[in-house]
Amino acid sequence: MRFDDVDLAQLADRLPTPFYAYSASAIRERIGALAAGLAGTDSLVCYAVKANSNRAVLALVADAGFGADIVSAGELERSLAAGIPASRIVFSGVGKTADEIDAALAARVWKFNVESHDELLTLEAVARRRGETAHAAVRINPDVDAGTHEKISTGKAENKFGVSIDEARRWFADAASMPHVRLDGLHVHIGSQILSLDPFRLALERVRDFARELQDAGHALASIDVGGGLGVGYRDDRDRPVSAGDYVALVREVLRDFNGRLVFEPGRWLVADAGVLVTRAIRIKRGESRDFLVLDAAMNDLLRPSLYGAWHDIVPLVDAARAPARYDVVGPVCETGDTFALARDMPECRAGDVVAIRSAGAYGACMASTYNSRPLVAEVLLDNGRWAIVRRRQTIAELVANECLPEWRDA
Numbered sequence: 001m002r003f004d005d006v007d008l009a010q011l012a013d014r015l016p017t018p019f020y021a022y023s024a025s026a027i028r029e030r031i032g033a034l035a036a037g038l039a040g041t042d043s044l045v046c047y048a049v050k051a052n053s054n055r056a057v058l059a060l061v062a063d064a065g066f067g068a069d070i071v072s073a074g075e076l077e078r079s080l081a082a083g084i085p086a087s088r089i090v091f092s093g094v095g096k097t098a099d100e101i102d103a104a105l106a107a108r109v110w111k112f113n114v115e116s117h118d119e120l121l122t123l124e125a126v127a128r129r130r131g132e133t134a135h136a137a138v139r140i141n142p143d144v145d146a147g148t149h150e151k152i153s154t155g156k157a158e159n160k161f162g163v164s165i166d167e168a169r170r171w172f173a174d175a176a177s178m179p180h181v182r183l184d185g186l187h188v189h190i191g192s193q194i195l196s197l198d199p200f201r202l203a204l205e206r207v208r209d210f211a212r213e214l215q216d217a218g219h220a221l222a223s224i225d226v227g228g229g230l231g232v233g234y235r236d237d238r239d240r241p242v243s244a245g246d247y248v249a250l251v252r253e254v255l256r257d258f259n260g261r262l263v264f265e266p267g268r269w270l271v272a273d274a275g276v277l278v279t280r281a282i283r284i285k286r287g288e289s290r291d292f293l294v295l296d297a298a299m300n301d302l303l304r305p306s307l308y309g310a311w312h313d314i315v316p317l318v319d320a321a322r323a324p325a326r327y328d329v330v331g332p333v334c335e336t337g338d339t340f341a342l343a344r345d346m347p348e349c350r351a352g353d354v355v356a357i358r359s360a361g362a363y364g365a366c367m368a369s370t371y372n373s374r375p376l377v378a379e380v381l382l383d384n385g386r387w388a389i390v391r392r393r394q395t396i397a398e399l400v401a402n403e404c405l406p407e408w409r410d411a
């Protein structure tokens, strides 16, 4: 399999597996398509850093003039280090601490997407202490079912994210009591891996109607942030993702009367298809009722199948003429949930074969852990036939480096 003009099987002969490989060209292509759809609008794309926070990926985002949607002080630091200016950074999340808010104000981030009244009070207090004014958007929870996996749905009333329109209305009415917060935006993000335009339309219409109401009441709105959520096709035979062009057209149509800036926070759509997890078969285990393809990658490296039952194409990089086979594809971790796929059809595999797990560029390496004391794997950037390690594999010494014995044992 060639990926960004690099032969992945040959690369696996040079580098120990497993490793993630990202195509810079594929990311640039998505960036270009989105930028083209937004040409001529007052808009800002703030890449959701959580989707893939490798610095080399963030540098591609910075090159494009895009900003960042961050959810922690760590993501703030990464984004700034990668060259994304603070003036293009929005700070989301239900659990921003006072220290994180302070750090973000010190860096002069553009906007806080505020998700609770307590957070609003904290923002006011921290900004007052600093003698500054924070710009804030209220994250609206529009109570819309995004039709996605329940663990990644964020726009229903029972989800922890955002506040109701009724609550937001009270915040705006009470804005004078918050002299150090300028409430001048609305934000909405209803979930991830959304494969239909309908929930987006519903959420946008609710936000648009509320924006009109606020403007009629004399509140100036500088921005509406429509979040991320655009899905990708993990399964060719089932997933029918909406095109970015249609999505952008929908946002532009619903918000056509809005004069301020439109903010987009795509994560997955920009990077998922640009990543492959390259692994090797350790062995085939013949079971009573099934055969197991045991890979050297596991749930700690790519959690999505275990966590959401998510589908990822699994492609052995072998001669297609091999006999057909069916495997439960598993990793070495001691959990039954360490399963990438059940009863998956593919060419017969042998120990040592290279196996590519596709569409792993989003929520892959960034969600990895060291469970079972398995070091974090390397990440490699491919670019038109070139490749470079952009995060080297963790060593076991590094993995245990922060551990120590209690002092009473040393004594």
Ligand SMILES: Cc1ncc(COP(=O)(O)O)c(C=O)c1O
Pocket: 048, 051, 069, 092, 093, 189, 191, 192, 193, 227, 228, 229, 230, 265, 266, 267, 268, 269
């Ligand atoms: C506030 C916010 N914006 C953007 C995103 C990015 O979502 P996606 O990767 O689905 O585009 C997320 C994650 O779901 C999020 O929580």
Ligand SMILES: N[C@@H](CCCC[NH3+])C(=O)O
Pocket: 050, 152, 192, 193, 304, 362, 363
């Ligand atoms: N981590 C999830 C998406 C969550 C999006 C973040 N709010 C996934 O892999 O699909």
